[in-house]
Amino acid sequence: MSDDTITASMPIFPEVKMNIVTPKAPVTGTVVKSEVCLKGGRKSAGFVRHVEIDISGTPLEGQCRAGQSFGIVAPGVDANGKPHKVRLYSLASPTCGEDGEGKVISTTPKRVIDEFTPQKDGDDPEKHELFLGVCSNYVCDLQVGDKVQVTGPSGKRFLLPVEHDKHDYIFMATGTGIAPFRSMCKDLFEHPSGPTTSQVHVVMGTPYTTDLLYDEFFCELEEKYENFHYHKAVSREKQTDGSRGLYVGQLVGQKYDEVFGPILSSDRGLMYMCGLVGMQFGIYQLFAEKQITDAYMTIKDELKDVCFSDWDREQMRRYIKPTHRMMVEVY
Ligand SMILES: Cc1cc2nc3c(=O)[nH]c(=O)nc-3n(C[C@H](O)[C@H](O)[C@H](O)COP(=O)(O)OP(=O)(O)OC[C@H]3O[C@@H](n4cnc5c(N)ncnc54)[C@H](O)[C@@H]3O)c2cc1C
Structure with missing residues (x-):
């Protein structure tokens, strides 16, 4: 990029290393912590843990940056007798x-537990046995002291810019999509050179309050720092004023004029989304309605x-590409 194309709103991202450890030759880490990280008082069927892995002495040590992911290879073989493929997990740990x-990275695995439903042509429509995800359950089952095969890191776009304080941040998450924002908020507020002076908003979407992840961490940040703001979009519960529950996009729309609009339409705004495939589409339409698409x-x-109200998902997937000010990671 030549210097004259760099404007005040153009974030400069760090150079990062990727795939230092490949799935062909994973390295061995050791689980040093595994704990439930749901707010608790269960209402829905989700099981999510916070798992920490010691990677000291491996080539991954010191090489994983907030916003990146790493790979885990579950032991055993798949239905075709081949070793399981690597699965990616977002880092929940800060860059340090x-x-x-x-030396210790962390992530936020959610158990995949379901009834088998046909996914592709040829799948038996009558089959309805218990379906268990291979790697998510393996990672959630791991005990402190267990060894685990890891790879990575991966991802070079979903990162914080080099100069943290030059930008303001809106982080939108659903479910385990909150992992990279724990990681980034730790980089922003617990940095050795002091907490950021930027405005930082986290919007977390879950069906029930009990599904909130790392809730205590974000509540504490909000209590401690005036420039940190935590918004909970709980879709299946009534709000305190008795109105209906909200999805992430609806909450952002509702607070747009007062909270999000001023940041998004200023030169400093950066927007990050992580979580369920499809969460980006409502936001694309909201941005079109608010006429801030160009940035x-x-x-x-x-x-x-x-x-914009007639755009369908397939059209948005094909014809809309986020710019350098919008980072999207959905899975
Ligand atoms: C960049 C990135 C970051 C990620 N970060 C995280 C994270 O932080 N935390 C996290 O939990 N996950 C994360 N994931 C998802 C993760 O990689 C795995 O996909 C997830 O854990 C499921 O893996 P699994 O091996 O348990 O499931 P699999 O055994 O791989 O099963 C899941 C697959 O099976 C199929 N399937 C699903 N349900 C059914 C059903 N009912 N019947 C039949 N088939 C079905 C689907 O095709 C699905 O893709 C991330 C993914 C990416 C790409």
Whole structure:
């Protein structure tokens, strides 16, 4: 990028190392902590843990940056007799690791527990046995002291910019999509050079209050720092004023004029989304309604003359690309 194309709103991202350890030759880490990280008082069927892995002495030590993911290879073989493929997990730990020295990384695995439903042509429509995800359950089952095969790191776009204080941040998450924002908030507020002076908003979406993840951590940040703001979008519970529950996009729409609009329409705004596939589409339409698309999205000609309320998901997937001010990680 030449210097004259860099504007005040253009974030500069750090160079990061990727795939230092590949799935062909994973390295061995050791689980040093595993605890439930749901708020508790269960209402829905989710099981989510916070798992810390010691990677000291491996080439991954000190190489994992907030916002990146790492791989875990479950032992055993798949239905075709081949070794299980690597699964990616977002880092929940800051760049300096849970230990401050880059030796311990963490993540937020959610158990995949379901009834089998046909996914592709050829799947038996009558089959309805218990379906258990391979790697998520393996990681959630791991005990302190267990060895685990890890790879990575991966991802070079979903990162904080080099100069933290030059930007303001809106982090939107659903479910385990909160992991990288724990990681980034730790980088922003617990940095050795002091907490950021930027405005930071976390919007966390869950069905029930009991599904909130790392709730205590974010509540504490909000109590401690005036420039940190924590918004909970709980979709299946009434709000305190008796009105209906809200999804992330609805909450952002509701507080747009007062909270999010001023940040998003200033030169300093950066927008990050992580979580369930599909969460980005409501936001794309909201941004179009608020006429702030240019900064955050490139809309291809095929969609330019279609009213945003008529955009369907497939069109948005094909014809909208986030710019350098919008980071999207969905899975
Ligand atoms: C960048 C990135 C970051 C991620 N970060 C996290 C994270 O922080 N935490 C986390 O928990 N996950 C995360 N994931 C998802 C993770 O990689 C795994 O996909 C997830 O844990 C499920 O893996 P599994 O091996 O348990 O499931 P699998 O055994 O791989 O099963 C899941 C697959 O089976 C199919 N399937 C699902 N339900 C059914 C059903 N009912 N019947 C039949 N087939 C079904 C689907 O095709 C699905 O893809 C991330 C993914 C990416 C790409």
